[in-house]
Amino acid sequence: MGRKFYLALTALVLIGASSFAQTGEIRGKVTEKGSKEGIPFASVAALLNGAQVQAAVTDFDGNYTIKPLNPGKYDVKATSVGYQTLQVSGVQVSSDNISFADFDLTKGVQLKEIEIVEYLVPLIDKGSPATKTTMLYEDIQAAPTRDVNSLASQSAGVYQQDDGKEINIRGSRSDATSYYVDGMKVRGGANIAKGGTEQVTIITGGVPAWYGDATGGVVTITTRGPSKDFSGGIELATSELLDGYGHNLVAADISGPIYTKKDSTGRKSGQPVAGFFIAGEYQYDKDPTPSAIPVYKVKDDILKSLEENPLSPSPTGNGFVKRSDFFTYDSLEEVKARQNVASKNIRLNGKMEFLPAKNVTFSVGGSLDHSNDRNYTDIYSLMNYDNNSQTISTNWRAFAKITQRFTADATSTDKSSSAIKSAFYSVQVDYSKGLSTTQNAIHKDNIFDYGYVGKFDIQRATTYDITVDSSNTFILVQNGQIDTAVIFTPGTQNPTTTNYTEQYYELTGPLGIDGYTNSLSAIQAGGGLLNDDNRINLNTYSLFATPGRVVNGYGNVDQTQFRISASGSVDIKKHNIVIGLEYEQRTDRAYTVFPKSIWALMRQLGNQNINGVDSNSAVVTSGTFFGNPALYTNYTNSTYVPSTNVDGEVARGFYENVREKMGLNITDTIQTDAIDPSKYSLDLFSADELIDNGIVSYYGYDYLGKIQSGSSSLDDYYTKKDNNNNYSRDIDAFRPNYIAGYISDKFIFNDLIFNIGVRVDRFDANQKVLKDKYLLFETWTVGEERAAGRLPDDPSNPDYQIPDNIGDDYYIYVDNANSPRKPVGFRNGDTWYDSDGNEITNLDPLTKTGGASGGIQPFLKNPDDAQKSRVSPKIFEDYSPQVNVMPRVAFSFPISDEAYFAAHYDILTQRPQALGLIRFNPVSYSNLARGQSGTVSNPDLKPEKTTDYEITFSQKLSKSSALSISAFYKELRDMIQIINVQFAHPISYQTYGNIDFGTVKGLSFGYDLRRTSNIRMNVSYTLQFADGTGSDPNTSAGILAQQGQTNLREAKPLEFDQRHTFVTSFDFHYSEGKNYNGPILWGKQIFSNAGANLVFRAGSGTPYTRKSNITPEADFTTSANSRSVISGSLNGSRLPWQFKIDAKIDKGFAIKYGRKNDGESRRVIGGSVYLQVNNVLNSLNVNTVYRATGNPDDDGYLTSPGAQAAIANQTSPQAYIDLYQIAQNNPSNYNLPRRIHLGLQLNF
Template sequence: MLQKYWLSLLLLLFPMIVFAQAGKIRGTVVDTKSKEPLIGANIVVEGTNLGASTDADGSFLILNVPVGTYSIKTSYIGYRSSTTSNIRVNSQLTTEIHVDLSSEDVQVQAVEIVAERPLINKSATNAVRIIDADFFDNLPARGLDAAIVLQPGVVERDGNFYIRGGRPDETSFTLDGVGIKDIVNGGRSVNISAEAIEQVQVLTGGYTAEYGGASAGLVRSDLKTGSEQWKFTGLGETDNYSSLGKKALGGYSYGYSDATITAGGPIASQSLRFFGSAEFQKYGDPGTPLLQTNGSIQAVDIPRVWDGYDFVGVRMYPTVTPTHPNDYMTDTMNLVARPGNTMGGNDTRTSMSGTLSYALSELQVKASGSYSSNSGQFTTTTANLFNQDRLGKYDKADGFANLKATYWLSPKTSIEAAYSYTFSNEEQYDPAFGSGADKIKLYGDSAANAAKGYTLRSDGINFPAYQILLGNQTDAVGELPAFNQAGTVVQGYFKSKLIQSGLRADIFSQISKTVELKFGGEYSSATYRRFNPAGELTWVQNFKDSTLNPTDLSPTGKLAQRLRVYGPDNLGYDVFGNETSSDLKYEGATLDLGPRNPITGAGYLQSKIELQDIVLNLGLRYDYFSSDGIDWENPHSITFVDSLAAIQSTNFKKSPAHSYVSPRIGFSFPVTDQTVFHAQYGRFIQQPRLSESYRGTPLFYNIIKGGFFYQNPAAFGIEPEQTTSYELGFQQQVGENAALDVTAFYKDIVGQVTYVNMTSTSDVHGGYVAYVNGDFATTKGLEFKFTLRRTNRVQASINYTLSDARGTGSTPNALAGAWGSPLGGGVFTPKYIVPLSFNQAHRGSMSLDYRFAKNDGGPILEQMGLNILAQFNSGTSFTRLVFNTPDNATDPRFRAPVEEIGASTTPWYFQLDARLDKSFSLGPVVLNVYVYVINLLGTDNATDAFVRTGDPKNDGWLGTSEGRNKALTYGTDAGLYGQMYNTFIGGRNGATSNFGPPRQIRFGVKLEY
C-alpha cells in the first residue's frame, strides 16, 4: 500500500528522468576609465533570445544558458558597444566575465574581444573534468570512450570503466539529460557519434542531489544544437591502405573505415534550430588465427595476423567427413600463421542523432534523439578455421528520445518538465537460418541444413571435429584445439529487449543574486525481456518426437516441458521465444517468469549559494528502488514439482522495495582569483546491475535441485549498495596560461553483490550457490591535472592518478569456489580485504599539441598541427596460482594460490599515439587532411598475464614436469608439440587478450562549411 502511495505521489507531483543541462553567465560592466559600474547596460547572448541588464552594482546574471560557446554583446547609451566571443558555458556551472565599456567621446570603434577560457571555475564544488567538442578534433583516436579514459580517476579494462575503484555498473551516463545507463548489464546503453557531442563532463566523485543511480562516477554528455547559420561537416577515415595480413608502412590493415556527416542551422527563423549527424563505421578483421594452405583439408582463405610457425603435414584424426560418413580416417593439413597482431572484429555500425530546439522569451522546447544499429559476425577462433561461413551473427539496436520544455514563470523562476524513452535490443543467431526464435528447431535439422548446402551427420549431431595427432600416438592431443568441419553448427540463439521511460519535473528559482533553489522529482520504469534457450542443436529431435505432440506449442504442453529440462534462461518470453506479459504458473509450479519491470523514483532539494568568498552546494535526495526481482520464502528449504522440472510457486516472493535519504554537501573557497579550494561529502545509493537478479525459473531448478557448481548463478533479494564519499582538492592557476588541479578522495562502498554457498535444511536438495549482498570496498587516492592553454603554439594536458582500491571481491563471482554461506539467512560478510583486480596504483596520460594558426608558419606549416598522446599505468593486480593441467585453470576449484590474493601485478603499460594534420581554407570551406597512429611504437603492451607464471607470453605448462613429460611422449614430435601449444594456447600467439591494441595507421579527411 505504501509503495502504491509513493508511486502515485511521484506521478502527481513530479511529472520525469531528465536532468537540467544548462549553466549561468555572471558578470559585471564598468566604465573603462573610472571603473564605475554602469547601471542598466544591456547584455545579449548573440544567436539566442537570452540576455540581461546590469543592476546598481553593474552586475548581471543570465540563467538557463544551454551548453555551448557564445558571443556576448554589451551596449550602453553613450558608450561604444563591446562583443566578447569564445564564452564557454558548462552544464551546472557558472561562467564569469568582466566587460569594460568606453565612452563615445573616446574615438574608438566597437570593441571585439576574444575571451580566454578560464582555467579554474570557482563555482565547482567537486572534481569536474570537462571535454569540449574541439578536444575530439585533435585526438589521435575516435569515439567518446577514447576521451573519457584519459581523465583522472578513470580506468578502462575490456571496454568497461572503473571510476575511483568502483565496479563498472557503479558509473552512470546521461545524454542530453536522459539517463542512458544499462540497468541490467551496466555501462552505457546508447551509442553516439563523437561528432554529435557538444560537451562531456566526467564527475569522478561527488555530485549534487539532483543526480542518482551512480555511486562511482557520472558521465554527462550534451548533444550539439543548431547554430545561427547553417554549418555542414563531412568526415571519412580508413586503415584500408593495404590488404588484410599484408604489412605496409610498418602496420597492417584491420578493415576499419568511418564516414560521418553533420548539419545544423535555423529553420525558417532563428527561434527554431536543427542539428543532425549520421555515422557509418565498419571493422572488417575476422581474426582468423591461422591459414590453411596446400593441404587436402581446405580452409577459407582469410589471412591472419600473428607471428607464429608453419605446421606442414600435421596429421588429423579421427574424423568423419561427408565423403566417408561411416569411417574414421587420417588426413593431413598445412597451417601457416602470418605475421602481425590481431584486432579481431567484424562489425558494421550506423549511428544517427539529432536535436530540434525552439526558443521564445518565456518558453524553450527541445527535442533530441538518437538511433544506432550494428550487425556483425562473432570473431573466429582456431576451432572454426574451416567453418567461417557458420560463425554466429548478431544484430543490436539502441536509441533514445527526449522532449523537454522550460517555462519561465518570472525572470528568475522556471519550471521544467520532460519525458524520455530509451531502448536497446540484441539478437544472436545461426547465419544459415537467420534471425527469429522460430528458426531454432532448424539448427539441427539435417534436411534443412542440406537445403542450405551444409551436411550434418544426423539430426542434432554434427560431424566430429578434426583433431591433432603427434608422434606415434593414436589418441588426439586433448589440450590442442579441435577443428570443426565446414557446416558445423556452433551458434546458439539469444535475444533481449530493454525499454525504459521516465518523467521528471524541476522547479528552479534564483532567489537572489547569490542564492538559487531547486527541487524536483523523477520517476522511471523499465521492461526487460530475455530469451536464452539451451540445447538448440537437439531441438529438432524433440519437434520430431511424436510422443511429445510437437504440434502443440502451448507453453504448458509436453514439448514445452521437455525444452525446459535443458535449463533455458527466459524472462518475458515463453520457452519457444514468444513474448509473455506475466508469470506462467501451472499445477502449483512457476514455469516461466514474465518480463521484469523495475521502478525507481526520487525527489530532491538543492540549494546553491554563490558568495564572493565561498560557494556552497547543499542538497538532500530521497531514492526509491523496486527491482522486481525474486526472493525466497525460505532459501534453505525449497520445494519442487519434479514432474515439471520446476519450483513450487509458494517458494517465491517478490524482492521488497527500498528507500533511502542521502545528504550531499559541497564547498568551494576562492582564496584568490587564481586559487580555489573545494571539499565534498556525499552519500550515494544505487541499485546493482540487475543481470544477476534476473534469471529464468528453469535455470533456478537446475542450480538448486542439481546442486552443481555454477560460476554465474542467480541473485535473490538483492538490496541497493551504498557509498560514502569524501573529496578535498584545490585548483591553482600558474601564471596566465596554466593551472594545476589536485584532488584527494576516499570512499567506503558496502552492499556489493558477492558469491556464496547457501546451506540447506531440506531433504530434497543440498546446498547451492547464489549471489547476495556482502562485498565491500575501500578506495582512496590522489588525482593531478595540469593544463596549459595554447601558448606559443603549444597546448598541453597532463593527468595522473595515484590510487589504492581494496575490497573483498572485484566481481560478483570473485569468490566462486570459496566456501561461505549466510548464517541463519543473514548477510554473508567476506573477511579478506585484497587489492581489486582493476586497480592501477599509478595511471596517467599526457597530451601535447603543437599547432600553427592561420597566417602563421608560412604556406607549408600554416594550419598544420601535431598531437602526441602518451598513456601509462603500473599494471593491475592478479594472483599467481598453481595447478597441474595444461590450461589457465579457469575453474577455481582446481587451482590454489601461491601468494597472497592480488600480490602480483601485470607489467607497466606505455602507449604512444600521434596525429598529424593540415587544414586548407578554400573560401567558405575548410579542408583538413590527417593521419593518426594508435600505438605508434608498436609496443607489446601487456594488459593481463598467465596466472601460473605472471608472464603475458608464457603460461608455463611446458616448463612444468607434467608438461615436459607430456612432450616426451610424442618422441620426434616433442618440439612440434611445444610450438603448437604456444601458438594455440600458452604463448604469445595464444594470448590475444593479454595485450593492448597493435599499431594501427588511419588516414582521413574532413570538410567543414
C-alpha cells in the same frame, strides 16, 4: 510579479531531476569602464551559432544571470543606452557549471560597430563543486579517438585497460559509471557520431545531487544544436593500404534554421525560432579490435581440402580421426587481422529546437546506434572462423524537453521580485529502446537447421525369443527390433558438417567394415556425425574448433526505458535553489534457444511413450526356421502410454504432436532423424519439455519466442495451462522502477561558497523474492508450533519445551522432514541454534539426521511438496522497495586571487546493474527443488553504496598555467558478490549477496598549460590504492571456492587497481595569418593551421593471483584449470607496466570559390587532412598472463613433467605441441597494435 514567482516556485516543488543535468549558466556583471559602477537595466544576450538563445537584464548592481543553457560556445553581448555595445566571444558553457563573463562598457555615443573581445577560459574553475573534466568540441575533434571511454580515460583517476574498453573511475567497478546523452540515461552504449558531439564531461568526484544511480562516476555527452545559418561537414577516413585492419569511415553533419522570424517590414530578422542539427556516420572495420601480435590461420588451400575431406583413418586402426589432428606450423600462416570479425556501425543523432514564445524553449531529439558484428571466438579463429556468430544491435533513444524561464522585472520595486532574480523549470520525457539478436548468420531463427547433418533412415529387423516344442517345431515370439543399417542422405544446411558423415560412409563402404553404419551409435563411435554433433565432437585436441562447428544459440533481447524528469531552479537573494524529481520504468525481455541438443531430445521423446507390444494384436503364422518348421508370433500394435504434465494429468507433448503433424498413428514408431528439419517447430514441444532440458530460456516472451502481451503473475507460472493441458510457464518481463528526488542550495557565506543538497532514491525491483533463502518449501515457525503444537511428544524427553530465547519467527528443524518426531534446532536469519537454544556454528546436531542437503530437515508444512519437488508460490513475497537518502555537501573558498580550495562529502548509491544477478527466475527454484544445485540470481539484492571524501587545492602558476592537487578517499559498501547458501533445503546452492566492501585512497595531480605560443598541454598523475573483497560479482566463484573459502572477508588489491597512472595530452599547432610563427617557404606559410595532438599514457601493472600448480589452460574443455592452488596472496602479483602514445596530425586548408557580382569576398570551404595513429610506437603491452608462470604466452603445461605422458599419447604429439603453443599465446592477452587512419574533413 511576486505572486507569479511564488506560483512558479510552487510548480517546481510539485513537478521538480536530471532534466536539470547537462545544462549550465553564465553569470557576470556589467560595469561602467573607469568608475567600475554597475550599470542597471543593461541587456545581456547569449548567442549560440549566431542565434540568440536567451537574454537577461541586469539588476540595480549590474549583475545578471542567464540560465539554463545547453553546453556549447556562446557569444555574450551586453547593450545599454548611452554605452558602446560589447561582445565577449567564445564563452564556454559546460554541464553543471557556471561560466563568468564580465563587461566594462565605454560611455559615449552608441556606435553601430560592436566591440568584440575573446573569452579566456579561467585557469581555476570556481563555478562547480564537482571534480570533473570537460572536453569541448575542439578537444573532441583533435583527440586521436572516436570512443567516449577513451576520451574519458584522459581524466585523472580513470583507468582503462585499452582503447574501447570499459573504464573504472577511482577504484570503482566498471558498471558503477552512469552515462547521459542530452539528459537521457543511457542503456546499451553511449556511441554518438563524433561530429555531433558538443561536449563530454567526466565527473569523478563531488557528484551533484541531480545525478544518482552511480557509485563511481558520471559521463555526460551533449550533442550539438542548431545554427543561425546553414552549415555542414563531411568526413572521410580509411586505413586501407596503411595498417591491414580495414577501417573505413564516412561521416556528415548539417545544421541550420527551419523558420526565421520576420521584422515589421516583412524581411527576415535573422533570429530563427526553429532550427535543426543532424549528424551521422557509417563505420566499417575488418577487425575492430586486432591484437598486437600476429594471429594464425590454416592456409586457404589446406582449409578447403579439410572442409571437403575432414577425416582420415585412425593410426590405431579403430575408427577415424580428424585430419586437423595432424596440423603443424607447416599447415598454418600468420596474418595481421583476425578472420571474419567485421563490424559495421551506423550512428545518427539529431536535435530540433523551437522558441514558441518568449522565454520558452521546446526541444526534441534523439540518437540511433546500429551495429552488425561478427563475433570473435578464440577457438574458432584457426579454421572455423566462417561460423563466427553474428550480433545485430539497434539502440535508439528520443526525448522531448520544454523549458520555461521567468525573468524578474529589474525596474520593479516589489521586494518579492527583487529577491527572486531568476527562475526556470524544465520537463523532459525520454524513451529508449535496445534490440539485439545473436545468431548464426546463415541459420538465423531456423532452430532445427543449427545441428542438422542430414537424413538418417534406420533399417530394422525383427528379433525373436526362440524355443522348441515337443514336436521339434521352432517357436519364435517377437521381442523387439534391431538396427541393421542406416541410410544417410546428406543435408544442405551445413555442408561442411555434412562432409564428416558423408566421408565416413565413403571410407567405410568400400572397405566393407562390418557394423560401422549399422546404427546411429556405431556411426557416432566411429567418427561420423549425427544431427546435433556439430559442436562437442568438432574440436582438435580441445584446443580449436574444426570446420563446421556452429554456435549454440539464437537469442533476442528487448530492453525499453521510459523516463520523466523535471527540475527547476530559482535564485532567491544569495541562494540558488535547485529542486527535481525523476521517474523511470524499465521493461526488459529476452529469449534464447540453445539448439545443440534438440535433435537428441527428439530422439529421446520420439518413442518414449511406447511401452512394449499390445498382446491382443498378436498374429501367428507358419513358416520355417533354417529349414525347420516354425511358428512366428508377431505383434501389429504397440502399447501407448499418454504423456502427462508434472501433476500426472494426461497432456499432449512432443510424442503426440509430432505424430499428428506427420499423419501417423499414435502407436507408430517414428524416426525423428529421418524427417526434414523444415517439418519441425518448437510448438511441437510443451514448455516443460524444452525448459527441463535446457533448450529455452526466456522472460517477457512465451516459451516459443513470441513477445507476451500485457504482464503475467507468478501464479500464472505455476497454474496456467494451455490447450494441451500443459503448463504454459509464463515468465513476466523484468519491470523495475526507480524514483528520485533532490534539492540543492548553493549560497555564499562570507568568502565560502557552499553547495548543500540531498537526494532520495527509491528502487523497486517489482518482483517476487524468497521469503527465506534457506527454504524452498513452506516451513513452520516457532510461533506457529507454540500456537498449534503439531510436533508429537518425544518419548525420550516428554517434558521438552522450546527454549524461551527462541523467538516466534524462528524456523524449526526436525529429525525427519517426512515424519518429524522432535526438533533438533532452530534458525533466525543466518544464526543457528541447537534444540536447547544455544547458538552454534557447527551444525552437526541438525545435519546428522540423514537426507539431502547435508541432512538438514526443516519442519515442513507440506512434506508432499518436497517429495514431489513442487514449488509453491507461497514461499515468495514482494520485493521491499529500497529508499536511500544521500546527502551531498561541498564547499570552496578562494585563498587568494590565484589559489582555490574545495572539499566535498557525498553518499552515492546505485541499484544492481547486472540483470542476470537480480532478475527473478522461477525456473531456477524449480531446479533447486529437484535437487539440481547451481548458481541462481538473487531477486532480493539491494543497492550498492559509496561514501566519497575529497579535498582539492588549485594554484595559478602563471597567466597560462595552473596546478591542482586532489586527495580522495572512498568507502565501498554492500557491493554484490557470489555467496554460498550452505544447509539450504533441499540442497545447498550459490547466489549473490550485498557482502563486498572496499576502500579507495588516492592523490591526483594535474597541470594545465593553456595555449602558449604553439603549445597546449594537460598532465595528470594519479596515485591510487584500491582494495576490496571482490573485483566483480564472481570473484569468489573460482579460486576461493576451490580453496574452501566461500566468502572472502579480507580486502586485497582489486584487479583494476592501477597504482600509478600518468596521462599527458600535448597539442602543438601553428596558427595562420599574422599569428603564424612557423617556417615560410616560397612566401607560403607552409604549416599554417597545422599541428599534432599527442596523448602519452603510462601505467603500472594491475594485480593478479599467482598459482603454484600447472594446468592445461589452453584446453577449453578441461575442468583442470579451475583447480588452482594459490601461490602467495590474492592479487599479490602485478602485470608489467604499460606504455602507449596516440597521435593525430592535421593540416587545415581553405577552398575559395565563386565571386558575387558586387565584388564581395569569395565563398570558402574549410577543410583539413589528418593522419591518426594509435599506439604510435606499436608498444607490446600485456593485458593478461597465465597465473602459474606470469607469462602471456606460456602456461607451463607443455614442459611440465605431468604432461609428458599425455602429450605422447596424442594422435600426433608434434601437432599437439604446435597447436597448443598457438592456443596458449592468445591474442587477447595483448593490447591493440598500431593503427593508422588517413582522413579528410570538409566544412561548409
